[in-house]
Amino acid sequence: MSNLKESLYQDRLVRLQQAMKQQGISGFIVTQNVDLYYMTGSMQNGNLFVPVDGEPIFYVRRSISRAVTESVYTVEPIGALKTLQQQLSSASSGSEEQPLVLATEFDVLPVAQFQRLQAMFPAAKWVDGSLIIRELRMIKSPHEIAAIKRAASVVERALASGLRHVRVGMPEFELMAHIEHQLRIQAHAGIMRMRAYNAELITGVVAAGSAAAVPTYFDGPAGGLGLSDASPQSASRRQIQQGEPILLDLGCMIDGYVIDQTRTAVIGTLPEDLQYAYDVAEAVLRATEAKLKPGTPCEELYLDALRQVEDAGLAEHFMGYGENRVKFLGHGIGLEIDELPVLAKGFKYPLESGMVIAIEPKFTFEGRGVVGIENTYLITDDGFEKLSISPEGVAYL
Amino acid sequence: MSNLKESLYQDRLVRLQQAMKQQGISGFIVTQNVDLYYMTGSMQNGNLFVPVDGEPIFYVRRSISRAVTESVYTVEPIGALKTLQQQLSSASSGSEEQPLVLATEFDVLPVAQFQRLQAMFPAAKWVDGSLIIRELRMIKSPHEIAAIKRAASVVERALASGLRHVRVGMPEFELMAHIEHQLRIQAHAGIMRMRAYNAELITGVVAAGSAAAVPTYFDGPAGGLGLSDASPQSASRRQIQQGEPILLDLGCMIDGYVIDQTRTAVIGTLPEDLQYAYDVAEAVLRATEAKLKPGTPCEELYLDALRQVEDAGLAEHFMGYGENRVKFLGHGIGLEIDELPVLAKGFKYPLESGMVIAIEPKFTFEGRGVVGIENTYLITDDGFEKLSISPEGVAYL
CATH class of the missing domain: 3.90.230.10 (Creatinase/methionine aminopeptidase superfamily)
Incomplete structure (x- = not known):
């Protein structure tokens, strides 16, 4: 990957994480094809997890091989979301002052798919992150x-x-x-x-x-x-x-x-x-x-x-x-x-x-x-x- | 409207209402453009309310005039949803055995718009109606x-x-x-x-x-x-x-x-x-x-x-x-x-x-x-x- 491409996506990540910090969001699960492309360089089917600090991971349903080529971030198969789930639930347990606040795009994500995310992260408080990402893209x-x-x-x-x-x-x-x-x-x-x-x-x-x-x-x-x-x-x-x-x-x-x-x-x-x-x-x-x-x-x-x-x-x-x-x-x-x-x-x-x-x-x-x-x-x-x-x-x- | 067109939509309505009855659904709020077209003959922007018994009403944002021409059902401006809200809340109050069960298309409706519907009908229990309508269309x-x-x-x-x-x-x-x-x-x-x-x-x-x-x-x-x-x-x-x-x-x-x-x-x-x-x-x-x-x-x-x-x-x-x-x-x-x-x-x-x-x-x-x-x-x-x-x-x- 070129340095130019890397710095382009690095800039987007920094701005997203700044907005997340300001709004008390622990993690952003990006789901929409266009938002995924904007954040990763890849439009493959999956979920990008962006922690408020550190490197995002792109959990991909298909095509994994193509996402590996296109994405600036580490690609994992979608099944690895379970690992993320365990990490997040152990990180959030015992810290009642810091509940797990997760964001996703309420303006486009269908209810059924949101409910699946809710079931996967039952301890999370969910907030609408669509304005954050739309303002970023502005x-x-x-x-x-x-x-x-x-x-x-x-x-x-x-x-x-x-x-x-x-x-x-x-x-x-x-x-x-x-x-x-x-x-x-x-x-x-x-x-x-x-x-x-x-x-x-x-x-x-x-x-x-x-x-x-x-x-x-x-x-x-x-x-x-x-x-x-x-x-x-x-x-x-x-x-x-x-x-x-x-x-x-x-x-x-x-x-x-x-x-x-x-x-x-x-x-x-x-x-x-x-x-x-x-x-x-x-x-x-x-x-x-x-x-x-x-x-x-x-x-x-x-x-x-x-x-x-x-x-x-x-x-x-x-x-x-x-x-x-x-x-x-x-x-x-x-x-x-x-x-x-x-x-x-x-x-x-x-x-x-x-x-x-x-x-x-x-x-x-x-x-x-x-x-x-x-x-x-x-x-x-x-x-x-x-x-x-x-x-x-x-x-x- | 031709008799042929009327009987086509009448048949779809009867089948939808039968499925609703079987699943204990009081009302179906159809939101997706294709589903709206299938049920009403019109793809204008709005919500179709289908009661388990009786005639549907198409609440339209725009274009109202065009929906009136295209739809087989009565068209009301979207603001009239408030009237429906009052009717439904008075109908459901006092009958605890028969809670208000509303369906909509969880597979396509974005979370933000669903939350607006939930806020509008706070007493309702919501269920996913997408399979019903997809099976109807099958x-x-x-x-x-x-x-x-x-x-x-x-x-x-x-x-x-x-x-x-x-x-x-x-x-x-x-x-x-x-x-x-x-x-x-x-x-x-x-x-x-x-x-x-x-x-x-x-x-x-x-x-x-x-x-x-x-x-x-x-x-x-x-x-x-x-x-x-x-x-x-x-x-x-x-x-x-x-x-x-x-x-x-x-x-x-x-x-x-x-x-x-x-x-x-x-x-x-x-x-x-x-x-x-x-x-x-x-x-x-x-x-x-x-x-x-x-x-x-x-x-x-x-x-x-x-x-x-x-x-x-x-x-x-x-x-x-x-x-x-x-x-x-x-x-x-x-x-x-x-x-x-x-x-x-x-x-x-x-x-x-x-x-x-x-x-x-x-x-x-x-x-x-x-x-x-x-x-x-x-x-x-x-x-x-x-x-x-x-x-x-x-x-x-």
């Missing part, structure tokens, strides 16, 4: 930022190809299929990972006109009719028409890291009021950029944007229409598409250098379509770097 | 079987196109990209859903030679090197060579339903011992087919196959190599790729008419590749119907 290393930049290049090339390909009468899903193929032959892994329960995202939302404005379960500003009630979002069979907004909310996953960006296109020109809304979306993005620097509270960006769209007379259309509006302006991205921070009311985090955030002002017009723009930004020591490289402005085809 | 209706048949046609066309497309020196992921594009332009929804924690599947495994034999975390017989340690399965950048087995384990999702099948191809011919292993895989499939009828215990199919491959001298290579072997011969499919029943030791279910099962004898040769075959079958009243329509035998290219 600040990206140069290595991670480089991967997100590679994804940004891939998505730009696929978008450009898609814009050349689109024709009046083309079903949305055919345009989506073309773009996805362009992503895939550039080594996109096929989906963008999401952390939230029941959330699915393939490569984003490609939808036009009325179909784009159909609301859906997905926690984002653009819904989409989808291919059926069993996949009720994004591209549908509806044919793209002249003069209606085509929303291209696209991403991909390169070497584990996602990018997220949105562009608006139209065959011909947009109706005047939709062009106006698009221009307001860009203005919101510019006003937001002006505040993108360490120290700005995340919620301020959302609340300021709300005021700006209210002044522009578009509040009812902002980030969805009516009851279906979502209440955020942007979200962190990285290994998953729904990372911290969230630009929303109540998120008091100040921006920090190393955060990577997708900011996506959009306006929905029922029966007519969705317009907007989205870029991914890196927060730097003195401001920001725009990671999305696609040309801005409505793409008139 | 028996397919004609409507579901028709969707799986459509998926079987889609995958055959994509496979045939892929076999025409493959060339010596083509990276595995380019072949995968081509096939996925063929799937997607036939309205494949982009992924195949899996129920298991941390499990991901895009469209299956396309891998050749040594890369196909690399083990991975995925609970299946074929692994694959993958594109990076962050997506460590299926197609990789490795170039396909002459004379090595190309594994095409493919599926897609059409109208919510998946198909799963595997074919083996080669440019030129296979080494003799791998051709022999392929022939044994087909022989295992034929022997299994002979027992595919209502009444046969699921585990018997697996145990018989084990004996057959032992007699053939291939036990060490069956369903993975060495420590990385998986311990099943097949699995139910439907809305998800990992449904019941499982053809594995300990699964005593007798086969029943209406089950749909993918059966996949495969052999792994470390450093050399994976050969095998997989078909999806419907169990009928007097035997089986093969739903996979792709030609069998090694495809010599």
Whole structure:
């Protein structure tokens, strides 16, 4: 293993153990595939035990041989968890002031698997460690930022190809299929990972006109009719028409890291009021950029944007229409598409250098379509770097 | 809503409520997207409350308007769960012989969301309802079987196109990209859903030679090197060579339903011992087919196959190599790729008419590749119907 790789994971471990110490956590059992990859370099199936002091051990179900190659930590077969169990129970016995406090990811771990962990460590008090690990992952290393930049290049090339390909009468899903193929032959892994329960995202939302404005379960500003009630979002069979907004909310996953960006296109020109809304979306993005620097509270960006769209007379259309509006302006991205921070009311985090955030002002017009723009930004020591490289402005085809 | 649709969902409700009655469950709170779709016809975000008697109510977070259109049951905003809470607590108070027993899906619901439900219904005793709903979904209706048949046609066309497309020196992921594009332009929804924690599947495994034999975390017989340690399965950048087995384990999702099948191809011919292993895989499939009828215990199919491959001298290579072997011969499919029943030791279910099962004898040769075959079958009243329509035998290219 390279020294670079070792120091990368060492840094993550130190930060995790610091947070554990502060919160009185004796051990963290990491279970989720993405968290395991982040902490060990391996996404094999198992549990990583991180003690508050000392070296973690990766207990692997399968593949053990592959985990040995990939992981920076010692790998043991999953059966060896019994040894850990004995060690922990003897260490915690007799010290009533220091109970065994174990953490795991309550936000993703299913109840049944948690109950198995509880049964294995009956003396432990369990706490939710998901915020710790999500906050850890919120600040990206140069290595991670480089991967997100590679994804940004891939998505730009696929978008450009898609814009050349689109024709009046083309079903949305055919345009989506073309773009996805362009992503895939550039080594996109096929989906963008999401952390939230029941959330699915393939490569984003490609939808036009009325179909784009159909609301859906997905926690984002653009819904989409989808291919059926069993996949009720994004591209549908509806044919793209002249003069209606085509929303291209696209991403991909390169070497584990996602990018997220949105562009608006139209065959011909947009109706005047939709062009106006698009221009307001860009203005919101510019006003937001002006505040993108360490120290700005995340919620301020959302609340300021709300005021700006209210002044522009578009509040009812902002980030969805009516009851279906979502209440955020942007979200962190990285290994998953729904990372911290969230630009929303109540998120008091100040921006920090190393955060990577997708900011996506959009306006929905029922029966007519969705317009907007989205870029991914890196927060730097003195401001920001725009990671999305696609040309801005409505793409008139 | 059509009468047909109504009676379909009515039947599912009756069967769920019968199982609840047998197990003393007062109410079932369905939370998972696929289970919600199965029970209501809608995949919007929310909780379905199913009382042991009477009509369910679908409490929806978003999109309410879309759920109203899609769901066969009454839709209420998620806030109305408070009313349910009051009704249930008053109904259960004062009847100590009949405590409030609530079920939900412990196998998929994250701990944090379960704790919120527990806090909402503090008097309830909670039980795991996942097996009930998975057993319900195990028996397919004609409507579901028709969707799986459509998926079987889609995958055959994509496979045939892929076999025409493959060339010596083509990276595995380019072949995968081509096939996925063929799937997607036939309205494949982009992924195949899996129920298991941390499990991901895009469209299956396309891998050749040594890369196909690399083990991975995925609970299946074929692994694959993958594109990076962050997506460590299926197609990789490795170039396909002459004379090595190309594994095409493919599926897609059409109208919510998946198909799963595997074919083996080669440019030129296979080494003799791998051709022999392929022939044994087909022989295992034929022997299994002979027992595919209502009444046969699921585990018997697996145990018989084990004996057959032992007699053939291939036990060490069956369903993975060495420590990385998986311990099943097949699995139910439907809305998800990992449904019941499982053809594995300990699964005593007798086969029943209406089950749909993918059966996949495969052999792994470390450093050399994976050969095998997989078909999806419907169990009928007097035997089986093969739903996979792709030609069998090694495809010599």
